Amino acid sequence: MRSDFDLGRFELVSGSNLPSGHLAYETHGELNAEGSNCILLPSYYTGTSSSYEPWIGPDRLFDPAEWFIVAVNLFGNGVSTSPSRAHPDIAGAGFPDVDIADNVIAQHRLLSHLGVKRIRLIAGWSIGALQAYEWAARYPDLVNAILPIAGAARCSPHNFVFLEGVKSTLLADPAFQHGHYSAPPVQGLRAFGTVYAGWAYSQEFFRQGTYRELGYASVDSVIRGWATDHESEDANDLLAMLGTWQRADVGRYHPGGFEGAMAGITAQAIVMPGSTDLYFPQADSEQEVELLQHGKLRPLVSDLGHVAGRPGIRAAETVQISAAVQELLGS
Amino acid sequence: MRSDFDLGRFELVSGSNLPSGHLAYETHGELNAEGSNCILLPSYYTGTSSSYEPWIGPDRLFDPAEWFIVAVNLFGNGVSTSPSRAHPDIAGAGFPDVDIADNVIAQHRLLSHLGVKRIRLIAGWSIGALQAYEWAARYPDLVNAILPIAGAARCSPHNFVFLEGVKSTLLADPAFQHGHYSAPPVQGLRAFGTVYAGWAYSQEFFRQGTYRELGYASVDSVIRGWATDHESEDANDLLAMLGTWQRADVGRYHPGGFEGAMAGITAQAIVMPGSTDLYFPQADSEQEVELLQHGKLRPLVSDLGHVAGRPGIRAAETVQISAAVQELLGS
Numbered sequence: 001m002r003s004d005f006d007l008g009r010f011e012l013v014s015g016s017n018l019p020s021g022h023l024a025y026e027t028h029g030e031l032n033a034e035g036s037n038c039i040l041l042p043s044y045y046t047g048t049s050s051s052y053e054p055w056i057g058p059d060r061l062f063d064p065a066e067w068f069i070v071a072v073n074l075f076g077n078g079v080s081t082s083p084s085r086a087h088p089d090i091a092g093a094g095f096p097d098v099d100i101a102d103n104v105i106a107q108h109r110l111l112s113h114l115g116v117k118r119i120r121l122i123a124g125w126s127i128g129a130l131q132a133y134e135w136a137a138r139y140p141d142l143v144n145a146i147l148p149i150a151g152a153a154r155c156s157p158h159n160f161v162f163l164e165g166v167k168s169t170l171l172a173d174p175a176f177q178h179g180h181y182s183a184p185p186v187q188g189l190r191a192f193g194t195v196y197a198g199w200a201y202s203q204e205f206f207r208q209g210t211y212r213e214l215g216y217a218s219v220d221s222v223i224r225g226w227a228t229d230h231e232s233e234d235a236n237d238l239l240a241m242l243g244t245w246q247r248a249d250v251g252r253y254h255p256g257g258f259e260g261a262m263a264g265i266t267a268q269a270i271v272m273p274g275s276t277d278l279y280f281p282q283a284d285s286e287q288e289v290e291l292l293q294h295g296k297l298r299p300l301v302s303d304l305g306h307v308a309g310r311p312g313i314r315a316a317e318t319v320q321i322s323a324a325v326q327e328l329l330g331s
Numbered sequence: 332m333r334s335d336f337d338l339g340r341f342e343l344v345s346g347s348n349l350p351s352g353h354l355a356y357e358t359h360g361e362l363n364a365e366g367s368n369c370i371l372l373p374s375y376y377t378g379t380s381s382s383y384e385p386w387i388g389p390d391r392l393f394d395p396a397e398w399f400i401v402a403v404n405l406f407g408n409g410v411s412t413s414p415s416r417a418h419p420d421i422a423g424a425g426f427p428d429v430d431i432a433d434n435v436i437a438q439h440r441l442l443s444h445l446g447v448k449r450i451r452l453i454a455g456w457s458i459g460a461l462q463a464y465e466w467a468a469r470y471p472d473l474v475n476a477i478l479p480i481a482g483a484a485r486c487s488p489h490n491f492v493f494l495e496g497v498k499s500t501l502l503a504d505p506a507f508q509h510g511h512y513s514a515p516p517v518q519g520l521r522a523f524g525t526v527y528a529g530w531a532y533s534q535e536f537f538r539q540g541t542y543r544e545l546g547y548a549s550v551d552s553v554i555r556g557w558a559t560d561h562e563s564e565d566a567n568d569l570l571a572m573l574g575t576w577q578r579a580d581v582g583r584y585h586p587g588g589f590e591g592a593m594a595g596i597t598a599q600a601i602v603m604p605g606s607t608d609l610y611f612p613q614a615d616s617e618q619e620v621e622l623l624q625h626g627k628l629r630p631l632v633s634d635l636g637h638v639a640g641r642p643g644i645r646a647a648e649t650v651q652i653s654a655a656v657q658e659l660l661g662s
Contacts, residue, residue: 157538160537165525172518195496195500204614207488
């Protein structure tokens, strides 16, 4: 069941604030007496805390009988404070820039409130991985281990350009009205989804017809599916999270910059890029893992592109993730 | 100097026609008495016959003192018959579907008119490569050799999806008016260029800052440059060529399908994918070259992504292309 954690007036690293911020979250299992059995799962783009359910349960990655599992919602995702769900002063087009650091600071406050003393593992897919790195860099004494999957420690320049293209589709639709729409900018949203469809998977995914495994009858149905799925998204929410992502960088507020922030991470880390990911490419992870004190590279071998390892996507990938989880929790 | 070849009423493979089609072309050098020293250079997306000039000249890839070089313009490129330059019956939004096969059939008629008996080499970059394959499959007795660079023998499913995303930006701009615009759909064109910018290069290109070598001061200036460059393109021309590209497949009109068409190619072929190309990936070329009788794979090692090998882009890449040209023309 989902709860709301009231942040009151929440100061952002940019200098702006959320007048009455809240963080939506779910917990599974019980915190032990030492406050030391927490698993944190930060949510990803267009996902929610519920998206991690395929990982939670007996005989799944995280058993609530053993762990106190906290799944949190990214600001802007329509569940935590977001353009579509905010104080009138900042709703819609007026929503301030929220960074990955803001998410992590708010989550830190939540976990303190819940009595968590140490985090055994932060596992996150995609934008969840960006948050895992930020946590480990910002609060090294609190984090035992991280498992960033299909993500990175910052938004690379190419990733930024890809996102700028996706964003431009909404700007091309005058119905978007610079965020002051009354009715959804449907054509812009459809284009957003259509452009995204080319990036989400890999060339192999289409060459080998893997889309059939995901329930798409044809290439056309992939394209139509992505277009239609995005019609119901809130455009300002999409752009708020997209900005959070574009600004992501563990070194953004660190005196030692990117290298300094990475070197300061003391957590055990298994870094798991998707082997065919087009926008968090394995080559970026190969460079990042070299900057960590205790980092191991374990590419997730998959033809799913970025979608590799997304909770619930494919049993064979959960096996690879499970091995990493056992290694990190066993140590 | 550019000439126009009058095609009269030109029947298209789709069953439609161009009421008064013309093919714009340039020649360099003289045809020999046997009509056997022709080099054909078919143009590429948003390029023209002039785009191949960096390849032509003494001490360049093709010396006009030795070769009769014919550079031809793709239908839809604004120089050959195009939505922006057509008989009123088919201008603008009413332009019919034109296939790669139509381009090759028209080019065949042009070369016959010019007295060419055999083509020593067809070299083409990107969409020029699609035409080189189609030529070799359609007229095997006329083509000695082909050099497809940063291209393929068909548009792969992933390539189709990427193009669908690019196309969706124009559909998101109501100023496009389904092709019946009076003023250019500027926001759609800007979005078109912005989305394309993410695909044109590689992740490495951005990671390593290679954009500076191409005269861009920053990642932002790459994005702005691509957006601005596309403001002056004709939207219907862009979509006409994009459709030609999406339908490209040497097997489309061949009784043996794709494999049959490829197996029927008798030309010597050096297949040169860009090693970091995101939409004509090397893996596609690896599969295609296996289907050829006389094909060799020579990846163009480059961090430029698709832009690798584009005429004039970089001296180090011209060296790799030059070696392939010498091998094909020496045999």
